[in-house]
Amino acid sequence: MPAEVIAQYAMNGAMLGMMYALVAVGFTLFFGVLDVIQFSHGDVVAAGAFAGLAAWTLLTSAGVTSPGLLLLAVIGSAALVTAALGALVARFIVLPVKSAPQLNVLLVTLMGGTVLRECIRLFYPGGSQPKLFPALLPATGWSFGTFLLRFDNVILLVSGALLIAATHLLITRTRLGLAIRAVAQDEETARTMGIDFRKVVLVTFALGSVLAAFAGVMDGLYYNEVFFGMGLLLGVIGFAAAVLGGLGNLYGAIVGGFLFAALQTIGAVALPFASAYKDVFAFGVVIILMAIRPTGLIGERASERV
Amino acid sequence: MRSRAAAVLLAALATAFAWLLLRAESQGAIAALIALAVLAGFALLRTRLLDAFTRAALRDERLAQWLAFAAVAVLALLLPEDDFSLLLLTRVLIVIVACLGLNVQLGYAGVVNFAGASFFGVGGYTAAVLSRATGLPHLLLLLAGGVTAALAGTVLLLPILRTRGHYAALITIAFALLFRTFLEVNDSLGGPQGLKLPELRIGPIRFNDPVAAGPLEGSFYLKYVVLALLVLAFFFAVVQRLERSWIGLALDAVRIDETAAATFGLDIARWKIAAFVIGNFVIGVAGALSAFMIGFIAPNNYSFAESLILVSILLLGGVGNPWGLSLAAAIVILLPEKLQIIQEYRFLMFASMVVLILLFRPAGLVPRPMRRLPGTPR
Numbered sequence: 001m002p003a004e005v006i007a008q009y010a011m012n013g014a015m016l017g018m019m020y021a022l023v024a025v026g027f028t029l030f031f032g033v034l035d036v037i038q039f040s041h042g043d044v045v046a047a048g049a050f051a052g053l054a055a056w057t058l059l060t061s062a063g064v065t066s067p068g069l070l071l072l073a074v075i076g077s078a079a080l081v082t083a084a085l086g087a088l089v090a091r092f093i094v095l096p097v098k099s100a101p102q103l104n105v106l107l108v109t110l111m112g113g114t115v116l117r118e119c120i121r122l123f124y125p126g127g128s129q130p131k132l133f134p135a136l137l138p139a140t141g142w143s144f145g146t147f148l149l150r151f152d153n154v155i156l157l158v159s160g161a162l163l164i165a166a167t168h169l170l171i172t173r174t175r176l177g178l179a180i181r182a183v184a185q186d187e188e189t190a191r192t193m194g195i196d197f198r199k200v201v202l203v204t205f206a207l208g209s210v211l212a213a214f215a216g217v218m219d220g221l222y223y224n225e226v227f228f229g230m231g232l233l234l235g236v237i238g239f240a241a242a243v244l245g246g247l248g249n250l251y252g253a254i255v256g257g258f259l260f261a262a263l264q265t266i267g268a269v270a271l272p273f274a275s276a277y278k279d280v281f282a283f284g285v286v287i288i289l290m291a292i293r294p295t296g297l298i299g300e301r302a303s304e305r306v
Numbered sequence: 307m308r309s310r311a312a313a314v315l316l317a318a319l320a321t322a323f324a325w326l327l328l329r330a331e332s333q334g335a336i337a338a339l340i341a342l343a344v345l346a347g348f349a350l351l352r353t354r355l356l357d358a359f360t361r362a363a364l365r366d367e368r369l370a371q372w373l374a375f376a377a378v379a380v381l382a383l384l385l386p387e388d389d390f391s392l393l394l395l396t397r398v399l400i401v402i403v404a405c406l407g408l409n410v411q412l413g414y415a416g417v418v419n420f421a422g423a424s425f426f427g428v429g430g431y432t433a434a435v436l437s438r439a440t441g442l443p444h445l446l447l448l449l450a451g452g453v454t455a456a457l458a459g460t461v462l463l464l465p466i467l468r469t470r471g472h473y474a475a476l477i478t479i480a481f482a483l484l485f486r487t488f489l490e491v492n493d494s495l496g497g498p499q500g501l502k503l504p505e506l507r508i509g510p511i512r513f514n515d516p517v518a519a520g521p522l523e524g525s526f527y528l529k530y531v532v533l534a535l536l537v538l539a540f541f542f543a544v545v546q547r548l549e550r551s552w553i554g555l556a557l558d559a560v561r562i563d564e565t566a567a568a569t570f571g572l573d574i575a576r577w578k579i580a581a582f583v584i585g586n587f588v589i590g591v592a593g594a595l596s597a598f599m600i601g602f603i604a605p606n607n608y609s610f611a612e613s614l615i616l617v618s619i620l621l622l623g624g625v626g627n628p629w630g631l632s633l634a635a636a637i638v639i640l641l642p643e644k645l646q647i648i649q650e651y652r653f654l655m656f657a658s659m660v661v662l663i664l665l666f667r668p669a670g671l672v673p674r675p676m677r678r679l680p681g682t683p684r
Contacts, residue, residue: 037472096665102471103418107621108664110614114657122654232610236479243476276491283484287477291465294473 004147013265014258015153015222018160021257022215023238024245025164026208028253031242032184033204036094036105040113041212042235043120044085048213049133049226050120051081056134071136078213085116086209087202095201113235121228130227133220156218163214167207168250180204184248240286246296255297260286309365316359317373324377324636325384327644328391336644351667360672364629367546374632375539382531386517386524393527393599398639399534400596405619405631406538406545407588412617413626413674414554415581416561417466418475421482422616425586427489427608428455429593434501434603445508448537448594455590456583463582467575482610489605500604503597508533513598530599537595541588545628548584557581558677618660624670633672 023045030038055077059070093112097105121127137152171177182190183200191197219234220226241260245252263285267278289297323343330336350356364370378399385391404426411417419425429451436447465477490498506513513533517524548554559567560577568574597603615638623634642652663670 031472037475093661093665097668100664100668103412103475104621104664104668106472106475107617108661111618111657111660111664114614114653115661118651118654118657122651233483236483236610240476240480243473247472277488279487280484280491283480283487286480287462287465287484290473290477291468294465294468294470296473 002146004145007144007147007149009265009269011149011153013261014157015218015261016264017258017261018157019215019218019222019234019257020237020241020260021164021254022160022211022218023234024241024253024257025167025250026212027239027242028245028248028250029167029180029204029208030094031247033180033201034090034094034098036098036102037109037239038089038094038205038208039106039110039235039239040089040093040116041109041208042231042233042238043113043116044082044089044209044231045212045216045219045234045238046120046226046228046231047085047116047216048078048082048209049216049220049230050124050127050131050228051213052078052217052220053131053133053226054124056136060134067136070134074136075214075217078217079210082209082213082216083206086205086207086212090202090205094205095198113231117228117231124228127228130225133224133226135221135224137221152221156221160214160218163211164254167211170207171250176200176203240283243296244286244289246298249296249298252296252298259297309362310369312359312362313364313366313370313373317370317377321377321381324381327640328381328385328388328394330644333646340641340645347671356671357673360629361675364675370629371539371542375535378531378535382528382535386528389525389527392525392531394640394643396527396530396534396599397596398636399531399538400592400599401616401619401635401639402632403534403538403541403592403595404589405616405623405635406541406628407585407590407592408616408620409585409626409628409631410545410548410557410588411581411585412620414549414557414561415578417578417582417585418478419582419585420475420478420610420613420617421462421485422589423608423610423612424482424485425455425459425589426593426596426612426616427485427603427605428458429590430597430603430608431489431495431501432590433594433597434503435495437504437598438501443508444506444598448591448598451594451597452587452589452591455593456587459582459586463579466582467578479610482613486605486609489608496604498605500602500606502602505601506598514601534595534599537591541591542628545588549626553580555677615656618656622660622663622670624672624674626674627670627672630670630672630674634670 023041026041027037030036030041052074055073056070059073064070064073089109089112093108094105097108135152137155139150139152141148141150141152141154143149169177171180179190179195179200180203182193182195183197183204187197190200215234215238216226216230219230237260238257241256242253243256244259245254245256260282263282264278267281271277271281323339327336327339330339347356350359378395382392382395385395404422407425408419408422411419432451432454433444433447436442436450437444442450462477462481466474469477489495495501511529513529514526516526517528556567556572556577557580559570559572560574564574619634619638620631622638623630623632638656642649642656
């Protein structure tokens with residue numbers, strides 16, 4: 001196989017991996033503070049993409065043409081909407097059922113996500129059809145032989161990496177991050193130390209959802225299309241990535257995201273039979289990996305408390 | 307005596323209501339009927355009458371079972387010509403069977419299964435492939451559907467036994483997505499277009515001919531109602547006896563506290579395997595029956611969303627309670643089909659309904675009653 005083709009596949013895989021990692025970091029943050037799976041996360045991603053699209057539609061119809069301004073507006077509105085959605089989901093869906101069985105939390109958020117998805121489909125103008133997402137980044141690039149390293153892909157990758165790095169710094173270096181880590185470790189103790197538990201939870205959910213917004217916009221810019229159902233698969237893959245890495249572990253989420261993208265890419269390229277089986281292959285490997293390492297590759301450190 | 311009267315009254319009211327709902331043609335009438343039911347249900351919930359009433363009605367469970375059986379039969383006989391209503395009725399019965407299987411897994415042993423529709427599909431595809439390729443008697447194919455579904459589930463046994471909670475949930479979710487994609491890209495199983503099935507025949511009975519037995523004439527769906535009702539009655543009895551037996555006791559112990567169950571000498575892995583395999587068998591039989599009734603199967607019918615609907619029926623009705631899930635299955639299947647106005651909004655409404663139930667009545671509409679051991683006072 002020529003090097004250009006390999007480079008092309010590697011680039012595609014890296015883009016997918018960055019999106020999955022961004023979604024997976026959200027899952028792992030939520031699991032960290034509350035020990036719950038917030039399954040509507042995928043649909044929050046879709047809502048972010050659609051909020052960005054709405055901002056673009058409004059501004060262009062108002063006569064704004066500067067791509068920089070438009071991009072800023074798209075990302076800004078996506079981040080605002082998802083932050084609000086994340087906090088709302090935490091406040092009204094997750095916190096009330098915090099102490100219910102795990103399965104109930106998973107289901108209530110899953111169904112909450114369905115509500116969100118259906119709202120996009122029914123109430124966004126033309127939302128039941130795939131919508132064209134504007135190309136706001138330069139489509140040119142450096143060419144190496146037949147392989148074109150596109151600027152927009154590089155920009156998306158770098159900014160995604162910077163965002164994850166910023167999240168990491170926020171969690172490890174700031175007061176807020178300290179509070180988040182304290183709540184993640186032990187809710188009761190954190191409360192007695194004067195940490196406002198509810199506020200920390202809401203802020204964490206908003207933070208994770210903003211990452212999701214970026215993943216949604218990135219998805220839109222990469223495929224030039226958004227779809228009301230895009231969140232379902234993205235959510236499941238993000239969840240799979242987070243679990244594969246080990247829930248509650250930031251590095252695990254990143255590793256899991258890129259690993260899943262690698263599996264999909266390998267499945268599409270290297271399988272002797274049709275590339276249509278790439279998802280079958282990827283999910284099959286996830287099942288096998290889970291059988292080998294039941295708590296993810298970088299396992300949860302908690303021991304059994306009886 | 308009063309409990310018997312309550313049971314008879316409840317059955318008669320439910321039958322009459324179902325009949326009115328199935329017969330109603332105009333959207334206004336249907337909306338009024340549903341609004342009436344919602345109001346009545348809400349009032350009963352608020353006044354805690356629902357719990358008291360169902361408890362009284364279920365005190366003599368054998369009577370309740372016969373009444374339910376009779377109610378479905380009467381309902382079918384009242385609508386002998388109405389194809390669509392009979393089709394809906396059969397679908398409800400089949401979905402109840404599938405949910406009974408899920409109930410053994412999730413309700414009793416606490417094994418999560420988000421791939422219910424996939425095992426339903428395994429049953430359906432088995433029936434389709436075998437009936438096209440071989441001349442095996444169709445009754446045997448229903449069983450074969452269950453056996454294949456149980457076998458397909460064994461692939462997941464090892465990962466499910468080794469994982470817990472969210473991790474186990476992920477495995478079944480991954481399987482559901484994998485299965486759907488597999489069906490779509492696999493050409494020998496018909497790809498996205500799916501497969502057609504031949505007419506169901508059991509002995510001399512051809513299921514696609516209209517019924518003409520003496521004075522009784524009617525739609526061929528009457529036969530399917532009878533068959534589905536028999537299958538349901540069988541599995542309902544089996545699942546209830548399973549719950550009452552020491553097997554059910556062991557499964558409950560495994561669900562509630564694995565560590566405690568293990569200290570009392572229960573083999574956790576064995577009981578989880580048993581529940582998972584039995585549940586998938588029941589789901590597979592239901593899937594095969596459904597495939598024969600519709601006469602056509604396609605990957606779209608076995609998506610992750612359908613699996614979610616099965617799990618939601620369980621939660622809506624009350625996990626672990628066969629009566630509750632029967633009620634929930636009827637609501638979930640009939641409501642969107644009858645009320646066309648909400649057809650477009652059905653997923654939205656339905657999802658909101660489950661969210662509200664989980665937030666405000668997590669035990670479901672008809673919570674599972676406390677187990678009564680022999681010798682304890684009523």
